[in-house]
Amino acid sequence: MTLREITTLLHGHVCTGEAYLDEEVSTAFASDLMSDVLTLNDTPLLITGLCNMQTIRTCDMACLSHVVIVRNKTPNEEMLELAADNDMVVITTEFSMFRTCGLLFQSGIKPLY
Amino acid sequence: MHLEYTVVEGDFVNAGTASSSVKKTLKQLNVAPPVIKRVVVALYEAEVNAIAHAYGGTVSVDIDAQKIRMVVADRGPGIPNIALAMQEGYSTARPEVRDMGFGAGMGLPNMQKNVDKLNVSSEVGVGTTVEMEVNFC
Ligand SMILES: Nc1ncnc2c1ncn2[C@@H]1O[C@H](COP(=O)(O)OP(=O)(O)OP(=O)(O)O)[C@@H](O)[C@H]1O
Ligand SMILES: [Mg+2]
Numbered sequence: 001m002t003l004r005e006i007t008t009l010l011h012g013h014v015c016t017g018e019a020y021l022d023e024e025v026s027t028a029f030a031s032d033l034m035s036d037v038l039t040l041n042d043t044p045l046l047i048t049g050l051c052n053m054q055t056i057r058t059c060d061m062a063c064l065s066h067v068v069i070v071r072n073k074t075p076n077e078e079m080l081e082l083a084a085d086n087d088m089v090v091i092t093t094e095f096s097m098f099r100t101c102g103l104l105f106q107s108g109i110k111p112l113y
Numbered sequence: 114m115h116l117e118y119t120v121v122e123g124d125f126v127n128a129g130t131a132s133s134s135v136k137k138t139l140k141q142l143n144v145a146p147p148v149i150k151r152v153v154v155a156l157y158e159a160e161v162n163a164i165a166h167a168y169g170g171t172v173s174v175d176i177d178a179q180k181i182r183m184v185v186a187d188r189g190p191g192i193p194n195i196a197l198a199m200q201e202g203y204s205t206a207r208p209e210v211r212d213m214g215f216g217a218g219m220g221l222p223n224m225q226k227n228v229d230k231l232n233v234s235s236e237v238g239v240g241t242t243v244e245m246e247v248n249f250c
Contacts, residue, residue: 033214034214034215035158035217035218035219035220035223036219038154038157038158038223039223039226050213050214052125052213052214053126053128053129054128054129057129057133058157060129060133060136061129061133061153061154061157062154063150
């Protein structure tokens, strides 16, 4: 599934990374715990309710470039600047974590574990 | 090559500045990406700890052809029982730290998993020093 299709499915808004919306996503991981995200060996789409600088930093360290932030939280300028510096795609949706995960799972996105 | 950074007390927004900079440097030095990831994940966890559990400190990094050595030294309350702190799930993180997405008690075990050498030393009421080494091959 492409990030463009994911954006449509989630009625999402692309905050940064328009240029990379044709990239494919096959796996996802959902967590609000950044230390948990830092244990991943893979590079899935991250679904999170955490919307602060550490969300973006953690993605940078863990080499994740695709993030969906749920519940209509808006990343600030500083976060988006760092995300753009790292060629990341940041999508926001007003859907809840549960609904977001359910929709993506139903569309064939696979869990990591 | 020697690099030094300051970790500022309470400055969550900038937690990870040292790790980001080290990441860029290692990329320029053509270190293998999986090795870079191990280095920066461990350093980032240590940096966050120096802000989350202490009053900031310093990060010093030495890079040679074989390995990277990182020392994160903070001023802070110290760790009374290091063996306990190393256990997965053990955390004394304050609510503010949990709000930042940390406090799962996974940081120290994460560091252990990612580096080739880890040494944590601490004096209660003075501070904590985390020394880590990662070999390049
Ligand atoms: N630099 C430090 N100074 C004082 N105490 C520390 C320091 N680093 C770790 N600790 C203590 O050890 C505990 C475990 O640390 P660890 O990094 O494993 O987990 P955490 O920081 O609580 O949560 P996480 O890293 O998963 O976000 C901390 O909760 C704290 O009590
Ligand atoms: Mg920690």
